[in-house]
Amino acid sequence: MDFDVNEIGATAFVIARFRALEEELDEPLFHDPYAKLFHDDAVAAVVDQMIASDSLVWPTIRYRTRLFDDFVKAGIAGGTKQVISLGAGLSMRLNHLTGQEVKTLEVDQGEVLAFKHHVLGKAGVDPVPSLACNYLEVDLPAEVEKAGLDLDAPTTIVWEGNTMYLPQDSLLPLIAGLAEAFTSLRLGFDYFINNLAGREFSSADAQALTERIEKLIGATWVAGIPNIWVLEQDMPLRITKLGKLPALREDYDNTAPMPGYDDAADAYGYCLAETRKGG
Ligand SMILES: C[S@@+](CC[C@H](N)C(=O)[O-])C[C@H]1O[C@@H](n2cnc3c(N)ncnc32)[C@H](O)[C@@H]1O
Numbered sequence: 375m376d377f378d379v380n381e382i383g384a385t386a387f388v389i390a391r392f393r394a395l396e397e398e399l400d401e402p403l404f405h406d407p408y409a410k411l412f413h414d415d416a417v418a419a420v421v422d423q424m425i426a427s428d429s430l431v432w433p434t435i436r437y438r439t440r441l442f443d444d445f446v447k448a449g450i451a452g453g454t455k456q457v458i459s460l461g462a463g464l465s466m467r468l469n470h471l472t473g474q475e476v477k478t479l480e481v482d483q484g485e486v487l488a489f490k491h492h493v494l495g496k497a498g499v500d501p502v503p504s505l506a507c508n509y510l511e512v513d514l515p516a517e518v519e520k521a522g523l524d525l526d527a528p529t530t531i532v533w534e535g536n537t538m539y540l541p542q543d544s545l546l547p548l549i550a551g552l553a554e555a556f557t558s559l560r561l562g563f564d565y566f567i568n569n570l571a572g573r574e575f576s577s578a579d580a581q582a583l584t585e586r587i588e589k590l591i592g593a594t595w596v597a598g599i600p601n602i603w604v605l606e607q608d609m610p611l612r613i614t615k616l617g618k619l620p621a622l623r624e625d626y627d628n629t630a631p632m633p634g635y636d637d638a639a640d641a642y643g644y645c646l647a648e649t650r651k652g653g
Pocket residue numbers: 382383384385386389390460461462463464465481482483486507508509510533534535536539540
């Protein structure tokens with residue numbers, strides 16, 4: 375069976391391989407019992423090269439996974455009734471972190487979801503409900519409703535590993551649209567703080583490293599959010615946690631030596647936000 379996954383969709387395979395590696399570590403930061411189902415030798419070789427290229431790539435993806443796992447768990451503990459994985463890729467978080475009491479929805483491109491469901495089917499694993507679309511080209515809240523979710527129910531959306539691949543001018547309208555549509559929303563995402571699309575680097579080495587990683591991933595980081603506070607200024611959102619992903623080492627992995635930051639790592643942030651009570 376062939377799947378015509380495009381460049382952005384292919385990034386999902388790389389991230390799944392990083393997650394599968396976690397089980398081999400003495401002190402894993404998270405467990406994803408399904409990540410190994412998506413194993414592919416060629417992708418594993420790419421990930422090995424990424425790890426060899428830059429000492430921050432792997433830790434950063436580990437911290438990112440743990441951050442969003444914690445975000446979902448805290449949401450459910452705090453009363454979230456629906457969890458949506460936007461650009462879910464091969465993430466299996468909704469399968470293993472949510473129970474019967476929570477509605478789930480994975481949104482991704484049709485080809486990525488078809489591949490995922492094919493692999494899960496062979497392994498006898500039921501996929502969670504999904505919505506196949508380019509989420510930039512549909513009325514996403516309306517589609518989410520059609521998929522059986524309630525815009526007035528407390529909802530957590532994880533939007534992991536997506537923003538950097540999207541058109542620059544699509545990011546804020548998408549966030550604003552979700553913030554307006556859901557009565558009670560928690561939204562978590564990672565993003566580039568500096569607009570890497572500007573391709574301004576502090577040194578030729580930094581530029582070369584960024585471009586080497588992009589080449590290995592097979593996609594280019596084109597978008598960023600230089601002024602994250604517009605979420606509070608222009609949208610009914612309150613930022614609850616904000617920071618740089620590599621710095622999460624202090625929370626999760628204090629024993630590991632901290633390599634120096636390169637430009638991309640120094641610009642790589644996360645944002646957790648929720649709807650402001652009272653609008
Ligand atoms: C780097 S992967 C991350 C996947 C997953 N969230 C994770 O962290 O493992 C990006 C995923 O977002 C999906 N994606 C990006 N832009 C999208 C769009 N406009 N519509 C639907 N899916 C999109 C891609 O198909 C891909 O599966």
